[in-house]
Amino acid sequence: MDLPLLSSILLFISTAQAFQYSELAQYIDSHQEEYVETLRDWVAIESDSSNVLKRPDLHRMMDMTADKLRTMGGNVELVDIGEQELPDGQMLALPKVVTARFGNDANKHTVCVYGHVDVQPAKLEDGWKTDPYNLTDINGNLYGRGASDNKAPVLAWIHAVEAYQALNMExxxxxxxxxxxxxxxxxxxLDAMILAQRDTFFSDVxxxxxxxxxxLSRRPALTYGTRGNCYxxxxxxxPKQDLHSGVYGGTVIEPMTDLIGILDMLISSNGKILIPGIREAVAPLSDEEWRMYQDIEFDLENYKxxxxxxxxxxxxxxxxxxxxWRYPTVxxxxxEGAFSDPGTKTVIPAKVIAKFSIRQVPNMDPAMVKKQVTDYLHxxxxxxxxxxxxxxxxVIGAKPWLADTQHPLYEAGKAAVKRVFDMDPDLIREGGTIPIARTFQxxxxxSIIMMPIGGFDDGLHSQNEKMSRYNYIEGTKLFIAYLNEVAQINKTSI
Structure with a gap:
């Protein structure tokens, strides 16, 4: 037997024998209040990336993330990714990307965990029952903007590494x-940063x-696909300016009327996309996919x-x-430019801008969709x-992402879910878009896996977003178990 193979076998055996899940899980349980307080501190920062006035908060959020990883002894960098140009031509510094490394053993697999700590906009007057930036525990649910998307999952990964460290486990x-x-x-x-560091930071990943x-439901899930997005x-x-509808109504062809007219031609009342070429490009639903969807736990009445x-x-x-998940939608x-404030205003807008998106699926190409939409609307x-x-x-042309569910990463995921939750996971796809997955690929x-811990009712991007305490804590245990399962993947199966 050659030495590399023997080394791999010994590593597999020692890892399997050394894993002390019960001790790690007990540690997580005993520190859950500390984890909730850390999440409270993170949620308190209004790291809204869409609001340029909140950019100082976003920079502070990145610094806090880097500091947390530094206190754990990680090799941490804040990577400058440049500036963004605002609509008025001003340049604004982008928040730096935090990278960190824990461990540098060439005999071990290296995993890279991706997450984000910016959030969607949120205001109490939007319909929140609690202050969106004050984490509030109600019946075991932790309400706050960014709690589920994506601050608690990022922290759960950090807590997983911390638990190994605290118990002096390798x-x-x-x-x-x-x-x-x-x-x-x-x-x-971020795309440019990943490309720039492909042969350095990512070389051993x-x-x-x-x-x-x-x-998707109360059953844990592993995600193997996302839709893309063309926005x-x-x-x-x-007219050169807004007009009084009493004075000019009936004399001009109104931009809003034109806009509503062309929007009505995008999609039918039963959901059929009317743009030529879109539906024809979609990969057909296979028999295997149909069978997988049949087995997924999903309740239509609960969903409604x-x-x-x-x-x-x-x-x-x-x-x-x-x-x-796997068909496009409009x-x-x-x-923009339409009157939307409370009350009345008798104005004919001089310029209006409709904002719409088409979710991409295999085998659609954003460049082709851009041409199809532009030609059709004109x-x-x-x-x-x-x-x-x-x-x-x-303005956005994000591609879909799809993984092979037969890959050892997913087998490891199934094993970790089974250990922590004592059940098999659903294999699901995601209707939303996570552009970075396709960039990484x-x-x-x-190889990439999506391993969610957020609940089906977390209200991402909506009012009253939450992360349940159960998902936060058990999710941390899932990540602990998953690191162990990944360690047991044979190097030759990468």
Whole structure:
């Protein structure tokens, strides 16, 4: 037997024998109040990446993250990723990306955990029952903006490493962290940073783990796919200034009327996308996928109750899940320039900008979707014979991501879920977009798994976002168990 193979076998045996899950789990249980208080400190920082006025808070959030990892003895760097240009032409510093390393044993696998600590906007008057930036514990649920997306999962990974350290147990794998502060607005600057460090920071990484998603039901899940996102602005411009509707109504062709007219041509009332070429590009649903969807735990009635509707677009589980995960959809998000404040205002807007998106799935290409949407809207607009001007711009073009569920990473995930929760996980896809997954895959060539700990009812991006104490603490145990399972993957299966 050759020495490298013998070394691998001995490492496998020693790791399997040395794992002391019960002691680690007990440590987590005994420190859960400390973990909740740390989350409270993190949630208190209004790290809203979409609001340039909150940029100092975002910088403070990145510093706090780096300090936490430094106190644990990690090899930490704050990586400068440059500036962003604001609409008025001003330049604003992007929040630095935090990288950290724990362990440097060439005989061990190296995993890289990705997360983000920026959040969506939140105000009490939006309909929150509690102050969104004051973590509030109600019946075991920890309410606060960013609690589930993504501060608690990031902290759970940090606590997992801390637990090994506190009990003087050797980490079963080397652990690296990449934590950013611009995920909610498109991860500005991160793609370039990953490309720049492909042959340095990422050179020895074997696997990448992302925990920026959630379960589908009360059953734990492993996520193997996400949709991409093409986000568009459609701008219609007419008069040189806003006009009084009493004085000018009926004499001008109004930009808002044109805009509503072309938006109505994007999607039918039954959800059919009307843009030529979109549906034809979608990868067909395979028999294997259909069977997987049949086995997933998902309750249509609970889903309807959670979102407060009495009717869904589809009436059976497989159709609904397929259209949530692996078929594209068009969503209209808002109209800039329209009057939206309380009260009345009799104005004809001179310029209005519609904001809508199309979620991407395999085998769609954002560049082709951009052309299809632009050509189609201009053709629809031309038929209106309007003197107004139309401008279509794609501001985000994120690709979908899909993993192989037969990869050893997923087998390790199943084993870790079984150990902690005593059940098998659902294998699910995510309807949302995590652009960085595709970037990691394309740039580094490394295998990726998404391992969520967020609940199905956490309210991501919504009012009253929360992370349950149960998911936070048991999720930390899951990460502890998963590091051990990954350590047992044979090197030849990478």
């Amino acid at each position: 980490l079963p794998v080397n652990v690296k962290f990449v934590i950013e502060g611009m995920e909610e607005t498109g991860s500005n600057g 074997d696997y990448i783990i992302i925990s920026d998603c959630g379960w 568009f602005f459609a701008e219609v411009e007419g 109750n959670k979102i407060g509707v009495n009717q869904l677009m589809y009436s059976n589980k497989v159709d609904l899940l397929a259209h949530m 969503s209209i998000h808002g109209i 053709s629809v607009f031309a038929k209106r014979k309007s003197p107004n001007k139309l401008k279509v711009t794609m 394309d740039v580094t060539g490394k």
